[in-house]
Amino acid sequence: MTVPEKSSLTTSLHQDNASAQAQALFPLENLQHLDPESARRCQSVLGHGGTYGFWKAPEAIIAHINRSYRCIDLRRRIAASLPDKLPSSPALDALLDEGVLWLTRLALLMRMGPAGMGTRAKLKPLSASTIAVGLYSPLPMLVARGVMRRLECPGKSSTGFAAALTADEVREWWSDKLFGAELKRLTQLHELHLWPDVPAAREFKGKTTTVRGARPQKQPQRKSVPFPAIPDDYLAAMGPRVLWLIRDLGPNLVHLLDTLPTLLEPGKTQSGTSITACIVRYFGANVWRDRNGQVIIGPPFNQRHANKLGKRNRKYPTEPDRFPWPPRHWSRVQALAATLQSAHLWIVLLVMAARVGEVAALPRDCIEFAQDGQPYANGKTYKPSRALAGREREWPIPEILVDVFAQQVKLVNLSERLARIIEARGEMGDFIGDSTHLWASLGASPSSHATERLENFGESLQVLARRIDLTDKPGGKNLHPHRFRGTLARLAGLAIDGSQKVLMLLLGHEDITTTLGYMQADPAFAKEVDDVTRELRILRGEALIEDMRAAMLDVNHLPYGGHGGGGAPVLSDAVRAYEVELHRTGEDWGVDTARELSVLLTNNGESARLISAYVVCTKVAGEVGLCSKKKGAIVASNCQTECRNRIEDKTGRRDTERVIPILVQHAQQNVADNNWLPLQRDKKQLEQELKRYDDIGAQWRDRPEVRSILEAGT
Numbered sequence: 001m002t003v004p005e006k007s008s009l010t011t012s013l014h015q016d017n018a019s020a021q022a023q024a025l026f027p028l029e030n031l032q033h034l035d036p037e038s039a040r041r042c043q044s045v046l047g048h049g050g051t052y053g054f055w056k057a058p059e060a061i062i063a064h065i066n067r068s069y070r071c072i073d074l075r076r077r078i079a080a081s082l083p084d085k086l087p088s089s090p091a092l093d094a095l096l097d098e099g100v101l102w103l104t105r106l107a108l109l110m111r112m113g114p115a116g117m118g119t120r121a122k123l124k125p126l127s128a129s130t131i132a133v134g135l136y137s138p139l140p141m142l143v144a145r146g147v148m149r150r151l152e153c154p155g156k157s158s159t160g161f162a163a164a165l166t167a168d169e170v171r172e173w174w175s176d177k178l179f180g181a182e183l184k185r186l187t188q189l190h191e192l193h194l195w196p197d198v199p200a201a202r203e204f205k206g207k208t209t210t211v212r213g214a215r216p217q218k219q220p221q222r223k224s225v226p227f228p229a230i231p232d233d234y235l236a237a238m239g240p241r242v243l244w245l246i247r248d249l250g251p252n253l254v255h256l257l258d259t260l261p262t263l264l265e266p267g268k269t270q271s272g273t274s275i276t277a278c279i280v281r282y283f284g285a286n287v288w289r290d291r292n293g294q295v296i297i298g299p300p301f302n303q304r305h306a307n308k309l310g311k312r313n314r315k316y317p318t319e320p321d322r323f324p325w326p327p328r329h330w331s332r333v334q335a336l337a338a339t340l341q342s343a344h345l346w347i348v349l350l351v352m353a354a355r356v357g358e359v360a361a362l363p364r365d366c367i368e369f370a371q372d373g374q375p376y377a378n379g380k381t382y383k384p385s386r387a388l389a390g391r392e393r394e395w396p397i398p399e400i401l402v403d404v405f406a407q408q409v410k411l412v413n414l415s416e417r418l419a420r421i422i423e424a425r426g427e428m429g430d431f432i433g434d435s436t437h438l439w440a441s442l443g444a445s446p447s448s449h450a451t452e453r454l455e456n457f458g459e460s461l462q463v464l465a466r467r468i469d470l471t472d473k474p475g476g477k478n479l480h481p482h483r484f485r486g487t488l489a490r491l492a493g494l495a496i497d498g499s500q501k502v503l504m505l506l507l508g509h510e511d512i513t514t515t516l517g518y519m520q521a522d523p524a525f526a527k528e529v530d531d532v533t534r535e536l537r538i539l540r541g542e543a544l545i546e547d548m549r550a551a552m553l554d555v556n557h558l559p560y561g562g563h564g565g566g567g568a569p570v571l572s573d574a575v576r577a578y579e580v581e582l583h584r585t586g587e588d589w590g591v592d593t594a595r596e597l598s599v600l601l602t603n604n605g606e607s608a609r610l611i612s613a614y615v616v617c618t619k620v621a622g623e624v625g626l627c628s629k630k631k632g633a634i635v636a637s638n639c640q641t642e643c644r645n646r647i648e649d650k651t652g653r654r655d656t657e658r659v660i661p662i663l664v665q666h667a668q669q670n671v672a673d674n675n676w677l678p679l680q681r682d683k684k685q686l687e688q689e690l691k692r693y694d695d696i697g698a699q700w701r702d703r704p705e706v707r708s709i710l711e712a713g714t
Contacts, residue, residue, distance in 0.1 A: 018045055018046055018047055019046070019112070021045055022042055022045045022046050022112060023112060025041075025042070025045065026038065026042045026108070026112075028109065028112060028113045028194055029193065029194060031105055031108050031109045031112070031113070031194070032105055032109070032194060032195055032196055034101075034104075034105055034108070035101075036052050036101055036104075037052075039052065039101065039104045039105060039108065040052040040104075042108050043055070043104065043107075043108060046108070046111055046112070047060065047061055048061075048107075048111070048128075049071070052100075052104070053073065053074050053075055053100050053104070054071055054072065054073055054074070055071070055072045055074060055103075055104070055107055055131075055132070055135050056070065056071045056072075057069055057070055057071075057128050057129070057131075057132045058070075061128045062127075062128045062129055062357065062382055063357060063360050063361030063380070064356060064357040064359075064360030064361060064457075065128075065129055065132060065357075066455075067455055068136065069129070069132035069133065069136055072132065072135050072136055074099075074100045074103045074104065074135065074140070075096055075097075075099075075100050077135070077136060077137075077140035078096055078099045078100070078103075078140045078143050078144050078147070079096065079144075080140070081140050081141045081143075081144035081145075082144050082147065082148065083148075086148075086151075091151060091154065092147070092151065095147045095150060095151065096147070099140075099143040099144075099146075099147060099161065102143060102160075102161060102197070103135060103139055103140065103143060106139065106195070107131055107134075107135055109189065109194060109195065110125065110126045110130075110131050110134070110185075111125055111126065111128070111131055112125055113125060113189070113194055114188075114189075114192060114194075115185055115188070115189060117181065117184060117185060117188065119511075119513070120510065120511050120513075120514070127382060128382075129357075129382070134182065138178055138179055138182050139182060141179075142161060142162060142165075142173075142179070142182065143161045145161070145164075145165060145169060146160065146161025146162060146163075146164040146165060147161065149164040149165065149166065150164050159196075159197070160196065160197030160198075161197060162183070162186055162197045162198055162199045163197055163198065163199065163200065165199050165200070167200065170183070170199045170200055170202065171202075173199075174202065183198075183199055186198045186199070187199075226477075227477070227480055227482040227483045227485075227486055228475060228477060228483065228486060229483065229486040229487040229489070229490040230474050230475070230479075230483050230484070230486075230487045231474055231475050234470070234471075234474040234475070235487070237470060238346075238465065238468070238470055241300075241301050241468045241470075242343045242346050242347055242464075242468075243347075244299070244300060244301075245339060245340055245343040245468075246340070246343050246344065246347065246403075246404060246407065247290075247291050248290040248291055248296065249288075249296075249299075249336070249340060250340050250343075250407050250411075251407070252288040252289070252296070253333075253336055253337065253340055253411075254407065254410050254411060254414065255286070256279070256282060256286075256333065257333075257337065257411070257414040257415060257418060258410075258414050259282055259286075260275070260278055260279070260282065260418060261417065261418055261421050263278035263281055263282060264278055264421065264422075270421075270422045272329075272330045272331065275330040275422070276328065276329050276330045279327075279328055279329070279330060279333060280328050283326055283328065288326050296325075296326070297325065298325040299325075299468075301468055301469055302468075302469035303467060303468060303469065304466060304467050304468075304469060330444075331444040332444075334442065334443055334444040334448075335443060335444050335467070337411060337415055337442045337443075338442040338443035338444075338448070338460070338463070339463075339464060339467050339468075340407075340411060341408065341411060341412075341439065341440070341442050341454075341460070342460045342461060342463065342464035343464060344404050344405075344407065344408040344411075345359070345439065345457065345460060345461065345464075346461060346464060347400070347401070347404055348401065348404060348405075349461075349481055349484035349485075350484045350487065350488060351397065351398065351400070351401055351488075352377065352395050352397065352401070353484065353485050353488040353489070353506055353507055354379075354395060354485075354508070355381070355382075355481075355482070355485070355508070356457050356458075356481035356482065357382050358379055358380065358381050358382070358393070358508075359379075359439075359457070359481070360439060360453075360454070360457065361379055361380050361382075362377060362379045362438045363379075363436045363437075363438060364409045364412065364413075364436055364437075364438050365436075366378050366379055366405065366438070367397075367402055367405050367406075368394075374396060375396075375397050375398075375399070375401070375402050376394040376395060376396055376397065377394065377395045377397050377401070377405070378392070378393075378394050379392075379393060379394075379395070380392060380393060381393040381508050393508065405438075408438060408439075409438070411442075412437075412438065412439070412440045412450070415440060415442055415450035416435060416440065416450045416451050418450070419449060419450040419451055420451070435451065437453045437454075439453065439454035439457070440452065440453065440454055441453065441454050441455065442454075457481050458478065458479070458480050458481055461479045461480075461481065462478060462479050465479055485507060488506070489503055489506075489507065489515075490528075490529075492506065493529040500515055500516060503515050533605070534604060534605025534606070535605060536605075537602055537605040537606070537607065537608040537609065538595065538598050538599055538602055538604070538605045538608070539598075540608045540610070540616065541598035541601060541602045541607075541608040541618075542594045542595050542598040544561075544563065544571060544598075544608070544616070544647065545571070545575055545594045545597055545598055545601075546561075546594050547560075547561025547562065547563060547650065548560060548561050548563075548568075548571055548572045548575045549575050549579070549589070549594070551572070552572070552575070552576060558650075558695065559694060559695050560572050560694075561650065562650030562653060562693075563647055563648060563649060563650050563693075564647070564648035564650075564653075564692045564693035564694060564696075565615075565641070565643075565646040565647045565648040565692065566641070566642050566643050566644045566645070566646050567616075567617075567618050567643070567644055567645050567646050567647040568647055568648070568694075570618075570644050570645075571601070571618065571647065574597075574601060575597070578597050601618070602618075602620075603620045606620050606621070607619060607620045609634065611634060611636040611639060612636065612639070613652070614648055614649045614651055614652030614655070615639065615646060615647070615648060615649070615652075616646075616647040616649055617634055617636075617639070617645055617646060617647075618645045618646075618647060619634055619643075619645040621633060623645070625643055625645050626638075626640040626642065626643040626645075627639050627640060627643065641688050641691045641692070642691070648692045648693060652692070653693060653696065656689050656692050656693060656696055657696060659689060660686065660689050660690070660696070660700055663682050663685055663686045663689065664686065664700075664705060664706060664709065666678075666682050667679055667682040667683060667686065667709045667712075668705060668709070670682060671708075671709070671712055679709075679712060682709075683709060683710065683712070686706075686709065686710070687710070690706075
């Protein structure tokens with residue numbers, strides 16, 4: 001086990017132990033009665049900070065979250081939701097203190113108890129990000145509303161805030177999707193006897209639809225913003241530009257950042273002008289070349305470096321920036337470094353199909369190689385896991401991502417080193433930091449610093465699009481990181497027959513219904529997947545028909561075109577009968593005949609499904625098969641070798657020819673050793689292999705050793 005693996009495993013075990021310790025010290029039923037000191041201790045054990053009244057979401061628990069959610073001042077959040085003209089008073093201070101304790105207790109209960117709702121998260125603890133969002137906005141607003149109602153009626157006995165809401169407020173909040181969810185959560189916890197404060201129960205008065213008068217206006221609902229797949233033409237335009245940045249610009253820029261510290265004058269304050277002078281000296285001795293060794297005279301596309309809100313871009317919005325190439329100003333180099341990092345991020349999101357939080361949590365040493373040489377990216381997933389520190393996960397990645405991650409690590413390390421050297425007045429040193437984040441805050445903006453984490457991934461992608469002269473709203477929607485998951489899901493759904501299970505594993509879903517939601521959210525996408533899948537099945541059937549006819553015309557050809565299974569002779573007879581019918585009507589077999597017959601036999605792409613490696617099923621919903629014993633859908637897990645709908649593809653012949661001698665050898669050894677139970681296993685598998693292809697089976701069945709094996713134990 002490597003050092004990163006041990007560190008990651010230690011962190012996960014620590015978080016699991018913290019959860020168990022918190023539940024042992026503070027049972028769920030007691031959380032609603034905790035005093036401030038006990039609440040602080042429980043919060044500290046769970047890792048959300050040891051300061052009462054401040055709820056923290058540290059990077060050890062969740063790597064990527066809005067900076068505002070990192071440390072939430074509960075009292076300030078409640079006060080921010082109160083009217084500005086509300087005068088200060090001892091009663092208000094007491095209610096604010098009570099509200100802070102109310103929020104802390106509820107946050108602890110949501111982190112440890114059955115606070116989840118919906119199909120997949122029902123009665124499960126909430127994630128750290130969900131709790132932080134709730135503590136930042138809706139829950140403090142609820143407490144603030146309760147504070148106002150209790151101030152209006154000081155003599156009224158009340159020990160909660162949700163219970164203090166008026167009937168009109170409860171009705172208004174239940175009709176709102178965001179606040180209604182929080183009221184429903186409080187009600188659910190109250191029914192489990194874990195929370196005392198709930199709004200008044202809604203009274204049902206029977207039929208409420210009014211037939212007279214004007215139609216009542218419904219409360220406007222917050223509509224979720226979907227993340228559609230990125231259009232194909234946009235991918236086709238942006239992909240080559242991103243690859244040019246990575247493969248051609250990247251190595252040159254990394255070399256510049258690596259060389260620049262040696263050109264700085266030690267002991268002097270480094271300004272933009274002095275660093276620019278060093279850059280000019282660098283290009284006096286170096287020439288940037290592309291991957292083919294050609295001198296780069298400029299990007300193969302219009303490139304912008306200025307912000308879209310800059311003075312020049314407001315005046316000339318359609319004109320590209322005019323600056324000399326290669327860049328000779330420090331601000332241009334900083335912008336190029338940010339652009340290169342965004343290009344790395346773009347291709348990582350597209351290829352891995354990971355959530356933005358998962359990509360943000362990747363460490364610099366995330367790449368590992370399996371024994372077979374397959375590279376993997378090791379990280380954490382948070383959304384489908386209810387563990388305090390997330391769940392370990394690995395993504396199989398192609399070779400291009402190995403190069404991208406390696407170059408990104410160099411870019412961040414060199415940028416961080418250069419930033420520290422500049423701060424140290426040009427003095428060279430080791431500058432070995434303890435930073436592990438893979439994505440840094442790069443750029444020429446005063447708010448950017450290479451030693452800090454990248455906070456806004458969506459803005460980084462949008463700036464990248466604008467800098468390479470493309471729109472940051474493909475299809476009318478912002479270039480959001482989550483759109484890349486939908487894009488890869490669409491591409492995989494179009495390219496893979498039966499892609500639901502593959503996508504479920506790729507996207508990291510725990511429930512297939514979530515994956516189906518991706519595929520069916522857009523009706524056009526669902527229809528596109530169905531059309532492409534049907535076309536692939538028709539093409540598969542067309543190839544089978546062509547092979548069958550070739551075997552009929554050539555006596556030296558393999559029987560049934562090399563295919564096997566109980567469905568091969570059935571399909572061969574159908575091809576022969578169709579050709580006879582063509583001749584009877586005076587027609588000949590043409591170039592489109594195989595496709596026409598495939599459309600008929602597959603019922604326009606409904607059958608000819610590839611249910612497993614080398615196995616094609618020709619059953620349609622209206623036919624009976626051995627797998628289902630009745631009309632209906634295919635039961636792939638019960639596919640039978642003898643079924644007349646099963647065709648063994650010819651590409652599986654090589655495996656059959658290789659495995660039969662091995663099975664014969666093992667069976668003979670078991671006979672010699674009197675191992676009858678393993679013999680029955682080998683015998684059954686041998687019988688199945690002999691049935692797959694008639695010609696291969698005939699060659700082996702006549703051999704004495706095979707006959708003795710098949711007759712043994714009977």
